[in-house]
Amino acid sequence: MKTSAIALGLLAAGAAATPAGPLAPRASSSSLPTVSIKGNAFFAGGKRFYIRGVDYQPGGSSANEDPIANADTCKRDVAKFKELGLNTIRVYTVDNSADHDECMQALADAGIYLALDVNNPLYSINRDKPAKSYNKVYLQSVFATIDAFQKYDNTLMFFSGNEVINSDKNSNCAPYVKATDRDMRSYINARGYRKIPVGYSAADVAENRMQMAQYMNCGPDGARSDFFAFNDYSWCDPDTFEKTDWSQKAKNFSSYSIPLFLSEYGCKENTRTFNAVSALYDTSKMTPVYSGGLVYEYTEEKDNAGFGLVTVKSDTEVTDKDDFTALKKALSNTPAPTGDGGYKTDGSPSKCPTKSSNWDVDLADDELPAMPDVSEYFKNGAGTAPGLKGGSQEAGEDTVDNAPAASGAVTTGASESGSGSASPSGSKGAAAGPLAPVSFAPMVCGLVVLVSSLFGGSLLL
Numbered sequence: 241m242k243t244s245a246i247a248l249g250l251l252a253a254g255a256a257a258t259p260a261g262p263l264a265p266r267a268s269s270s271s272l273p274t275v276s277i278k279g280n281a282f283f284a285g286g287k288r289f290y291i292r293g294v295d296y297q298p299g300g301s302s303a304n305e306d307p308i309a310n311a312d313t314c315k316r317d318v319a320k321f322k323e324l325g326l327n328t329i330r331v332y333t334v335d336n337s338a339d340h341d342e343c344m345q346a347l348a349d350a351g352i353y354l355a356l357d358v359n360n361p362l363y364s365i366n367r368d369k370p371a372k373s374y375n376k377v378y379l380q381s382v383f384a385t386i387d388a389f390q391k392y393d394n395t396l397m398f399f400s401g402n403e404v405i406n407s408d409k410n411s412n413c414a415p416y417v418k419a420t421d422r423d424m425r426s427y428i429n430a431r432g433y434r435k436i437p438v439g440y441s442a443a444d445v446a447e448n449r450m451q452m453a454q455y456m457n458c459g460p461d462g463a464r465s466d467f468f469a470f471n472d473y474s475w476c477d478p479d480t481f482e483k484t485d486w487s488q489k490a491k492n493f494s495s496y497s498i499p500l501f502l503s504e505y506g507c508k509e510n511t512r513t514f515n516a517v518s519a520l521y522d523t524s525k526m527t528p529v530y531s532g533g534l535v536y537e538y539t540e541e542k543d544n545a546g547f548g549l550v551t552v553k554s555d556t557e558v559t560d561k562d563d564f565t566a567l568k569k570a571l572s573n574t575p576a577p578t579g580d581g582g583y584k585t586d587g588s589p590s591k592c593p594t595k596s597s598n599w600d601v602d603l604a605d606d607e608l609p610a611m612p613d614v615s616e617y618f619k620n621g622a623g624t625a626p627g628l629k630g631g632s633q634e635a636g637e638d639t640v641d642n643a644p645a646a647s648g649a650v651t652t653g654a655s656e657s658g659s660g661s662a663s664p665s666g667s668k669g670a671a672a673g674p675l676a677p678v679s680f681a682p683m684v685c686g687l688v689v690l691v692s693s694l695f696g697g698s699l700l701l
């Protein structure tokens with residue numbers, strides 16, 4: 241959540257193929273079915289997939305640590321994820337030069353997928369300087385993260401950004417988020433990787449919630465997100481579906497055509513009973529529109545006290561808070577629906593929002609910041625991963641040309657499912673068109689209001 245306004249049992253289908261017994265080879269991560277999208281829903285192994293997860297950020301956002309590069313603490317926590325009955329964790333920061341095989345395998349063995357943010361404070365869109373921070377050095381890091389994680393079948397999705405727009409005063413950063421989102425999907429296609437869903441995790445800004453969602457799902461195909469998520473802390477126990485604005489949001493999003501879910505939820509104002517869980521997976525309430533959500537957050541953190549489910553004691557031990565027991569009970573009382581949950585296949589893309597006092601996007605519906613020349617990465621891969629060193633925020637120019645929204649976008653080439661192996665021959669994708677800036681329209685992200693004092697800085701994850 242970082243700068244959000246409140247700062248204020250899945251089974252491994254193929255696992256049984258190996259003989260049981262102490263000498264049996266470990267099931268590989270490919271024993272989990274990959275997740276794909278149909279209409280406004282996720283599917284795995286032919287069944288609708290609902291996200292039942294937690295946000296995993298031990299050390300807090302300020303630590304900027306990779307929690308899944310440490311196999312020991314990862315395994316300590318995977319046991320707890322399993323106890324909670326989770327199928328997904330979200331990780332906000334990874335070191336794309338580190339080895340994640342052991343943790344990803346432990347997660348896969350437990351039936352757990354990874355929803356991954358590709359940004360970190362060094363490599364991200366800076367809402368103070370969106371044009372300058374949208375550049376080739378940044379995209380190389382993003383692409384290197386995709387390279388590192390596309391090979392795991394339990395990589396569920398990539399987040400192109402988190403809460404970059406966090407008030408009604410900085411929506412002029414939205415084109416850079418959408419451009420990054422487009423470039424990620426293009427890279428996956430160009431490399432012939434598995435079609436891993438890409439989308440944005442938005443702050444729940446009441447003034448432009450709908451516009452943000454519509455914006456990511458409007459315009460030409462090559463520029464539209466695969467899914468949309470937002471962080472929602474408005475349900476505070478003992479609230480009910482009808483008493484919160486969740487019922488109205490479900491109505492407002494009823495014709496949204498791509499999967500929607502809560503990338504963070506879990507208000508901590510009162511004693512948490514996680515009543516929201518019963519509505520989130522209820523076919524008469526939210527599943528026609530929503531595909532589950534992620535509770536913020538697994539570990540109790542000093543810089544964001546009160547949200548944790550467990551308290552970390554040591555590298556081998558955590559203790560349960562009451563919140564852990566409450567979430568475990570809520571999830572076990574509310575299994576995922578068995579049917580299709582009322583999802584829709586016949587939705588149309590959204591109309592792009594019009595400029596208003598709350599939505600400050602000047603570009604035409606079919607324009608976005610021009611993609612930097614990343615053709616060498618599309619052809620050969622991202623190359624050496626920078627890890628959590630260096631940085632990209634100052635590597636660009638003060639202005640970025642605009643271009644047709646899908647110019648340079650690669651819209652085919654990814655595989656629907658599969659082993660996740662990279663295309664050895666490089667790009668298989670067909671570019672939708674050459675990079676062709678049509679106008680020189682400098683974009684400046686003007687007044688920036690940081691809603692949170694907790695995280696004070698202008699770095700975005």
Ligand SMILES: *[C@@H]1O[C@H](CO)[C@@H](O)[C@H](O)[C@H]1NC(C)=O
Binds near residue numbers: 449450485488489492
């Ligand atoms: C639902 O949509 C209406 C009309 O656009 C808007 O005024 C209202 O704020 C929205 N409600 C929520 C909770 O998003």
